Amino acid sequence: MGGFSLSSAPLEPERYREALEDPGAGGYASFEGWVRDLNEGRTVRRLEYEAYESLAVSEGERIVAEAVARFGVTRAACVHRVGSLGIGELAVWVGVSAAHRGEAFAACRYIIDEVKHRLPIWKKEHYSDGDSGWVNCERCAAAAHDHDHDHGHSQRASPSPASAAAGHDYSRQIALPEVGAAGQARLAAASVLVVGAGGLGVPVLQYLAAAGIGRIGIVDGDVVEESNLHRQPLYGWADVGRPKAAVAAERLRALNRDVRVEAFEVHASAGNVDELVAHHDLVVECTDNFRAKFLVNDAVVRALKPAVFASVHQYEGQVQAYRPLPHWPCLRCLWPEAPRDGLVGNCAQAGVLGPVPATLGALQAMQALKRLLGLDAGETPALVTVDLLTLETRRLAARRHPACDHEHPGEDVPPAEAPLEREFTTLAEALESGLELVDIREAWERAHDPPGLQIPAHLPLSELMSGRAEFPSDGRYLIICAHGVRSLSLTEHLRSLGQAEVYSLRGGLAALRS
Amino acid sequence: MIEIEVQYFAVLRERAGTGRETVQTAATTAAGLYAELAARHDFGLPQAMLRVAVNDEFADWSRLLAPGDRVVFIPPVAGG
Numbered sequence: 001m002g003g004f005s006l007s008s009a010p011l012e013p014e015r016y017r018e019a020l021e022d023p024g025a026g027g028y029a030s031f032e033g034w035v036r037d038l039n040e041g042r043t044v045r046r047l048e049y050e051a052y053e054s055l056a057v058s059e060g061e062r063i064v065a066e067a068v069a070r071f072g073v074t075r076a077a078c079v080h081r082v083g084s085l086g087i088g089e090l091a092v093w094v095g096v097s098a099a100h101r102g103e104a105f106a107a108c109r110y111i112i113d114e115v116k117h118r119l120p121i122w123k124k125e126h127y128s129d130g131d132s133g134w135v136n137c138e139r140c141a142a143a144a145h146d147h148d149h150d151h152g153h154s155q156r157a158s159p160s161p162a163s164a165a166a167g168h169d170y171s172r173q174i175a176l177p178e179v180g181a182a183g184q185a186r187l188a189a190a191s192v193l194v195v196g197a198g199g200l201g202v203p204v205l206q207y208l209a210a211a212g213i214g215r216i217g218i219v220d221g222d223v224v225e226e227s228n229l230h231r232q233p234l235y236g237w238a239d240v241g242r243p244k245a246a247v248a249a250e251r252l253r254a255l256n257r258d259v260r261v262e263a264f265e266v267h268a269s270a271g272n273v274d275e276l277v278a279h280h281d282l283v284v285e286c287t288d289n290f291r292a293k294f295l296v297n298d299a300v301v302r303a304l305k306p307a308v309f310a311s312v313h314q315y316e317g318q319v320q321a322y323r324p325l326p327h328w329p330c331l332r333c334l335w336p337e338a339p340r341d342g343l344v345g346n347c348a349q350a351g352v353l354g355p356v357p358a359t360l361g362a363l364q365a366m367q368a369l370k371r372l373l374g375l376d377a378g379e380t381p382a383l384v385t386v387d388l389l390t391l392e393t394r395r396l397a398a399r400r401h402p403a404c405d406h407e408h409p410g411e412d413v414p415p416a417e418a419p420l421e422r423e424f425t426t427l428a429e430a431l432e433s434g435l436e437l438v439d440i441r442e443a444w445e446r447a448h449d450p451p452g453l454q455i456p457a458h459l460p461l462s463e464l465m466s467g468r469a470e471f472p473s474d475g476r477y478l479i480i481c482a483h484g485v486r487s488l489s490l491t492e493h494l495r496s497l498g499q500a501e502v503y504s505l506r507g508g509l510a511a512l513r514s
Numbered sequence: 515m516i517e518i519e520v521q522y523f524a525v526l527r528e529r530a531g532t533g534r535e536t537v538q539t540a541a542t543t544a545a546g547l548y549a550e551l552a553a554r555h556d557f558g559l560p561q562a563m564l565r566v567a568v569n570d571e572f573a574d575w576s577r578l579l580a581p582g583d584r585v586v587f588i589p590p591v592a593g594g
Contacts, residue, residue, distance in 0.1 A: 200594040288594035311591040313524040318591055334572070335590050337562050352593060383572070385523060385588070390533065394521075396567040396586065434542060434578030476578075 004060030006051055008083040011090040016077055025074045025097035029104035031112050033092040035085050043128035049082045049091065052120035056080070063114040070188075070214070071107040073098035078111050080121060117257060118167055168258045170212050183373045184212060188258065190372045191215035193276055195268050195296055196286035197248045198222075199231040199357030200310050200364060204284050206234060207365035209252040213372075215260045216252065217280055220245040221267035231354035268292050273299040282371055283307040284364050297322070297331035308367040310360045314350050315389040317360035320398070321367045321379070328381050333401035356388050420491050421506040422478060426513050427453055435478035435503060438471075440464070440487060453509060461486055476501035484508035515540055516581040518547060523588045526564075530555045544568060545575035548587060564589050 013032065020028060035047050064076050076096045085091060094111045098104040126132045174184050192213050194201050197220040208216055224232075224239040224247060239247045245263035252261045266272060268287070277283055277299045285296045285307060293309060300307040304324035309331055311318055322330055363386070370376040385394045424430040430437060439446065439455040442462060446454075461481070463469035471477075471494060479487040479502060487504040494502045505511070521534045530551075541547040544566045551557070561575060567586040568577055579585070 196594055198594055286594050288592055290590065290592045293592065310594070312593040313591040314528075314593075316523060316527075316591075317593075318523075318588075334565060335563075350593065357594060383588070385586075387533065394586065395570065396588070397571040399572065433580055 004057060004064050004078045004080075006053060006057060006060075006080050006082050008081075011079055011081055011093050013090070013093050013095070016079060016093060017095055020075045020077060020095050020097040022074045022097055024099060026099050027101045027104050028095065028097045029101065029108045030093065030095040031108050032090055032094075033112070035087050035089050035091055037087045039125055042125075044087070045126045045128055046087065047085045047091070047126070048124040049080070049085065050122050050124065051080070051082050053082075056119045056121055059118055059120070060115060063111055063118065066114070067096070067107040067110045070110065071098070071103040073103050073107045076107055076111060078115060080115065080119070082121070114167075168212055168256050173211065178375055179373060186374075187212050187369070187372055188214045190282070191217070191280045192368060192372075193217040193219065193280035193283045194286060195219045195276075195283065195292065196288065197232075197234075197244045198228065198286065198288060199312065199352065199354070200361040201284075201286035202232045202234040202248070203358050203361035204286055204365045204368070205248055205252055206255065207362065208284075208368060209256045209259045209261070211365075211369060212256065212258050214258075215262070215280075217262045217264060217276065218245045218248050218252075219264045219266065219268055219276060220248070221265060231352060231357055233354070268295055270295065274302065277303045277305055281305065282368055284368050285309045286361065286364065293331060300324075301330050306371050308364045308371075310364045312352060312357045312360050314352060315356055316385060316387045317356060318383055318385050319360055319363045319367065320383045321371070321376070321381075323371070323376075323381075327400060329398045329400045330404065333404040334383060334398055336401055336403055353388075359386060359388060418500070418503075420488060420495065420504055421484070422503040423506045424512065427455075430478055430480075430505065430512070433478065435476050437478050437480055439480050440490060441481050441509075445482060449509075453512065455480060461490065464490070471499075473499060478503050478505055480505045480509060482508045483510050516579060518579060519582070519584045520547070520551065521584070521586040523586070524591050525559065525589055526555075526557055526587050529557050539579075542578055543575065544573060544577045544579065544585060547579060547585060548575070551587075559589055 013030065017028065017030065037044050060078060060080070064078055067073065067076050074097045078092070078094045080092045081090065092112070092115065094108050096104045096107045098107065124132060170184050173179050174181060190213050192208055194204050194208070194216060197205060197218050201220070205216065205218065222244050223241050224235045224244050226237070226240050229235060229237065234251050235244070235247055243265045245265045249261040249263035252259060264276065268276065273295050283296060283300050283305055285293055287293060293311070296307065297309070300322060306324060307322040309320045309322065320331070320334065322328060381398045382395045383398050385396065422433070422435070424433065436457065437455050438457045438459055440459055440461045442460050446458065459469055459471065464471060479491055481487040484505055484507045487508060491502050491504040515538045517536060517538055519534065519536050522530045522532070527533050537551070539547055539550055541550050545561060548561050548564070548566065565588045566573055566575060566577070567588065568583050570584070
């Protein structure tokens with residue numbers, strides 16, 4: 001046996017349990033829901049369960065399949081009673097066998113919670129005073145709640161087939177060819193840690209939860225303050241004084257029941273950051289201080305986890321994605337001197353308009369989704385600056401800092417290289433560049449140079465090739481030949497030897513005007 | 515003297531009173547240009563704390579400047 005079924009006869013847990021036995025299972029967890037004699041202060045004599053059977057069974061099977069996939073358990077099953085039940089009778093049974101108890105308990109809990117939320121099963125209570133009434137199942141209550149927020153839409157849209165897998169409607173993102181059902185499944189299987197639930201964190205949390213990330217961890221040790229509300233509209237005045245992580249978790253659960261949300265009411269610290277990072281696939285850093293940013297940076301670099309950093313200042317912000325790739329710069333590569341908090345201002349001191357962190361937070365959420373969906377394959381490392389006053393964005397290509405003493409994966413791979421060629425239109429311009437010009441043509445080629453195109457430094461390529469001469473290893477050079485072919489290959493050769501500051505004159509002397 | 519297009523971010527913008535300006539400079543390196551502008555605008559931030567980008571790429575402070583280069587000075591930002 002497995003899956004989901006409805007039964008009008010009394011449930012038989014022993015029989016169902018046997019069907020879950022498996023040599024690979026190390027344990028079994030079950031839940032039984034019983035008919036209670038009291039509901040909201042009234043004495044209940046008996047109950048009637050009525051189901052919209054075909055929908056209840058298909059949705060129930062889906063829930064059990066989700067639990068098996070999500071928690072990796074061996075077998076799972078659920079049976080729900082319909083018809084008339086007396087006090088103490090078994091109304092619903094859930095059983096899960098698994099290799100370890102953790103998954104068994106988690107899957108069991110998941111199934112009963114989802115069954116109560118999602119199945120079209122109604123309950124009629126018969127009270128001791130002879131009265132009776134239909135009790136809203138949680139699904140109906142949730143539907144009514146959604147309706148309240150629909151502002152005039154009389155009918156709740158029925159879920160499309162594409163979205164039914166998880167209960168939340170993702171059809172508009174699944175419609176993107178790059179996302180599709182496979183992409184949605186990747187999001188559902190993913191876990192994201194969001195450090196900081198403030199101006200940046202709020203949009204990050206909202207968009208990631210709405211997109212159907214399977215598990216979201218929220219780290220924030222602060223309480224909601226009145227001064228937060230203008231830029232953190234996930235919170236309202238009634239939340240002032242409550243822990244941000246807890247309030248945010250509550251809102252996200254209400255936003256999307258597919259998402260498992262965990263609230264960590266702590267500040268990220270050296271003592272907890274590694275463990276927090278270890279339990280998630282990706283980290284979005286949304287705090288407002290350098291101490292936390294560098295703490296998170298070092299943790300993701302150690303754990304080889306991707307991360308997205310951002311920060312804002314008044315009307316502008318910066319966003320930077322980190323990927324655990326050999327050539328990819330971390331936060332310390334960009335800022336080798338870890339800045340001290342208080343020196344360059346934070347929101348409290350400098351002031352900020354809400355849409356500024358909202359924009360940067362939305363960019364962070366986008367970067368996170370791109371990483372999880374594999375849409376960032378062609379992206380090269382950069383710090384992106386956004387100025388909300390001028391609406392200018394700037395993408396500043398970044399590279400690993402040679403002095404960054406952090407252990408990046410694959411230390412032996414060289415950092416991204418500067419272009420091999422430089423372009424100049426006159427010899428004078430090339431001379432002004434600050435590069436030392438070296439002519440590598442043969443002596444006979446130089447014999448007919450016009451007076452205005454003579455380059456004093458001469459190191460014929462033939463001499464270099466034969467080993468009779470050596471190219472100087474320090475300094476910055478522009479290598480020149482007749483058409484830029486030999487100079488380019490020599491430049492490539494020198495770069496491969498680790499000489500960074502050598503360039504080839506594109507097009508050679510032929511490209512220069514005298 | 516060469517002409518350089520300079521852009522400022524965050525606190526540097528506040529101190530300079532502008533997000534960008536075109537400057538004539540005798541400085542040959544990014545470091546030289548920053549020293550000159552830091553004195554003019556009283557930036558008060560040590561060069562070591564900042565990053566410089568030339569023509570949309572992060573660059574070393576020893577980077578030699580060419581006429582028309584676009585230079586951006588970026589302080590670290592922490593607000594969130």
